[in-house]
Amino acid sequence: MQTITKQQLLDKADSLLANGTVTAVLGWSKGEFGYDVTPKMFTTKEDLEQNFVWNDFCGVNFSKYLVSKTDRFEGKILVFLKPCDTYSFNQLLTEHRFDREKVYAVGIPCEGMVDVSKLKAATGDGISEIKEDGDNLLVTTIYEDEPATVPCRDVLLERCINCKSKKHVAYDELLGDEGEIIDSARFDEVAQIEAMTPDERFAFWQNELSRCIRCNACRDACPACTCEKCVFDNPNSGVENKAPANSFEEKMFHIIRAYHVAGRCTDCGECSRVCPQNIPLHLLNRKFIKDINEFYGEYQAGAEVGSRAPLVDYTTDDLEPGEVFDRRDMDA
Amino acid sequence: MRKCSLDTINAIFEAIAKTAKLYIPADDKDGSAVYKQWEEGVLWSNALNTVRSPKDFFFPQMETLMEFKTEGKNIEVIDTRSETEDFVIFGVRACDVKSFEVLDRVFLTEPVDSYYAARREKGVIVSTACAKPAETCFCKTFGISPEEPAGDISTWKTENEIFFKANTPKGEALLEKIAGLTEECDETAVDSQKEKIAKVMDKLPLKDLTTDGFGGGKTDEFFNHPAWDELSGSCLGCGTCTFVCPTCQCYDIKDFNTGNGVIRFRCWDSCMYSEFTKMAHGNNRLTQKERFRQRFMHKLVYYPENNEGLFSCVGCGRCLSKCPISMNIVKVMKKIGGKMSE
Amino acid sequence: MQVNEHKPLIVAFCCNWCSYAGADLAGNNRLNYPADVKIIRVPCSCRVNPMFILRAFQRGADGVIICGCHPGDCHYTSGNYYTRRRMAALFSMLDFLGIEKERTRVEWVSAAEGAKFAATMNDFVEQVTALGENKRLEDLRCKR
Numbered sequence: 001m002q003t004i005t006k007q008q009l010l011d012k013a014d015s016l017l018a019n020g021t022v023t024a025v026l027g028w029s030k031g032e033f034g035y036d037v038t039p040k041m042f043t044t045k046e047d048l049e050q051n052f053v054w055n056d057f058c059g060v061n062f063s064k065y066l067v068s069k070t071d072r073f074e075g076k077i078l079v080f081l082k083p084c085d086t087y088s089f090n091q092l093l094t095e096h097r098f099d100r101e102k103v104y105a106v107g108i109p110c111e112g113m114v115d116v117s118k119l120k121a122a123t124g125d126g127i128s129e130i131k132e133d134g135d136n137l138l139v140t141t142i143y144e145d146e147p148a149t150v151p152c153r154d155v156l157l158e159r160c161i162n163c164k165s166k167k168h169v170a171y172d173e174l175l176g177d178e179g180e181i182i183d184s185a186r187f188d189e190v191a192q193i194e195a196m197t198p199d200e201r202f203a204f205w206q207n208e209l210s211r212c213i214r215c216n217a218c219r220d221a222c223p224a225c226t227c228e229k230c231v232f233d234n235p236n237s238g239v240e241n242k243a244p245a246n247s248f249e250e251k252m253f254h255i256i257r258a259y260h261v262a263g264r265c266t267d268c269g270e271c272s273r274v275c276p277q278n279i280p281l282h283l284l285n286r287k288f289i290k291d292i293n294e295f296y297g298e299y300q301a302g303a304e305v306g307s308r309a310p311l312v313d314y315t316t317d318d319l320e321p322g323e324v325f326d327r328r329d330m331d332a
Numbered sequence: 333m334r335k336c337s338l339d340t341i342n343a344i345f346e347a348i349a350k351t352a353k354l355y356i357p358a359d360d361k362d363g364s365a366v367y368k369q370w371e372e373g374v375l376w377s378n379a380l381n382t383v384r385s386p387k388d389f390f391f392p393q394m395e396t397l398m399e400f401k402t403e404g405k406n407i408e409v410i411d412t413r414s415e416t417e418d419f420v421i422f423g424v425r426a427c428d429v430k431s432f433e434v435l436d437r438v439f440l441t442e443p444v445d446s447y448y449a450a451r452r453e454k455g456v457i458v459s460t461a462c463a464k465p466a467e468t469c470f471c472k473t474f475g476i477s478p479e480e481p482a483g484d485i486s487t488w489k490t491e492n493e494i495f496f497k498a499n500t501p502k503g504e505a506l507l508e509k510i511a512g513l514t515e516e517c518d519e520t521a522v523d524s525q526k527e528k529i530a531k532v533m534d535k536l537p538l539k540d541l542t543t544d545g546f547g548g549g550k551t552d553e554f555f556n557h558p559a560w561d562e563l564s565g566s567c568l569g570c571g572t573c574t575f576v577c578p579t580c581q582c583y584d585i586k587d588f589n590t591g592n593g594v595i596r597f598r599c600w601d602s603c604m605y606s607e608f609t610k611m612a613h614g615n616n617r618l619t620q621k622e623r624f625r626q627r628f629m630h631k632l633v634y635y636p637e638n639n640e641g642l643f644s645c646v647g648c649g650r651c652l653s654k655c656p657i658s659m660n661i662v663k664v665m666k667k668i669g670g671k672m673s674e
Numbered sequence: 675m676q677v678n679e680h681k682p683l684i685v686a687f688c689c690n691w692c693s694y695a696g697a698d699l700a701g702n703n704r705l706n707y708p709a710d711v712k713i714i715r716v717p718c719s720c721r722v723n724p725m726f727i728l729r730a731f732q733r734g735a736d737g738v739i740i741c742g743c744h745p746g747d748c749h750y751t752s753g754n755y756y757t758r759r760r761m762a763a764l765f766s767m768l769d770f771l772g773i774e775k776e777r778t779r780v781e782w783v784s785a786a787e788g789a790k791f792a793a794t795m796n797d798f799v800e801q802v803t804a805l806g807e808n809k810r811l812e813d814l815r816c817k818r
Contacts, residue, residue, distance in 0.1 A: 202772025243599030
């Protein structure tokens, strides 16, 4: 259950549109079943009133949309940013991917977003209506007369269970109360995999990555993946491939993608949210973040604009690649 | 019509698996399902449908077409095809069965795709009626009856029994093989099951969606529709919708240099990708709006135009549940013209 | 002695300014190292993109070693410092995916260290030979 209401967001959007501060609003528009919200550029008050939504299903990170939406756009865009989105926002600014002047950022508090597949696992198929009731969701399905009560905390997205920050690191204006950076347990699962034997790790990832259908959703949703032309889309790169031909290519794609965003990934979790096959892709990114923290000191991408990513930086006494394992073996 | 108790379904699977490779929807991660080859211990999933459609069996995501090897000035062309084995896909939903008809019209008309045809010939489809459709289901929109699924054999699952009806000689031959495990019965139980399904179908949120207004000859009407900008505005350009779609049939043929020869393979392609149908002159669809429009115009206008009004969507709902931003064919139909009947 | 012992294929990316010259020196001094090591000359060890390493494995390499100038001696001042960070991250990731960590290595070899070059290669080949064929990052299509 979100602490800020849809009406508060609507009022803010209406007033900024009316006084000419912004000419468009990047928001969520309602879908067919209550949970299928779609990002949309609103330009009129009527459209906002009819279609704008704010609920527990507004997981989409708008930061990446700013790259394409501000391009050749006249005027300012109002964007609503949840705390985790603001990190991506800063990271994109660090990389000069959009014009800050064209954006009016409104920070909004977030109490965590719901994972639709977890919700469906709890209620079964046939959802016809979803209502919010305090910390619960009342889910009506076509098969039951009475709506099912599902506690939101039971069906949160993985990234929200391990939320790293409720603090906004960028905004022009903040609605609601500012939160705190959270000492989350987000690296626990990475540590569990690290503790496995190499054979177990290999089996784990073989099983996960073999389910990849190479739809590129992880890449296309990722706010750190903003290359004009991805190496995997470029026929001249020699590695372009449209299908996961075999286990090598599955690994190649995911290793290189994770590597390319290493040090720049803010851990927003969009990759895992959008994966149609529910592959825990965030674990690859978190492994890099965890390593970087351990090897080169704590670093949170997007915490501030202009910080230098650890992999494009160095000190003269960095540890040697071989020492990575010595160190780990010593810990064990 | 024949029936057996659901308790003996694994014995049925075992009997089928003795004669051909058998694939059934089995539980995958997080409540989703995937087609797995049956072996002792693989159980029939209760999930409504699989994430990946069964088109994979006839039109796999990637297949090698041929190989080349060069030696000196000679080039050797190797046909890599091996004899296709008999196989049975069990538990296919009515929508997916219909999707094979859509694919057939592409691959089995002249020039016939021999790779597809060989698998089509060897495959036996056992369909299953849907007792619990999801909110994302809209097969009725395309005239598909989930209570009367087509296929070589149709089956109906009740609380504790399963009923079989053969529709083709292929299906009869397969039923013959499991005759010892099933018994003859009348259609009363199936009829009441059908009624039950029909009632559920009337409760679905998308039950009133119709294809009125779409079809061949509508290119001019929809091509420059102002709503395409808004609809495609947040499309990420990923290929999720096309890759989970049972009727999307576009592919690319590419060469892979192995270092000691060349493998020519084909793999699924997506009209949502920037390099889709790229040619020497560049690309014929430069913006995501054009790519997005292509996908839906193909399903709702171009395909029916070339195929006597048959739409190339079967309403399985996979794209509705899997699109990262929840944009889908239903929203497109509602926005640009598919009327909701009163 | 086993007759069909697997002969590993090793790809060595060598910096033009030091390790490549180190390899030359090893040759001039008639120092032995296995012919299974295939050297690819790069302008600096930091030219090695992680993709190069994966591609080497794809095309049949059983081990990949990167040789550069000693930290502080880079011809371009700082290239090898970047190499050090990048490869530490990459090798750790490969290990995370369960790929044998002994198949990859970074070694600093100067132009004067012909003996170190030969010793490093001998040691690395031995290490990779002990692991056997690369199975976890193989591409079956590229097998001969």
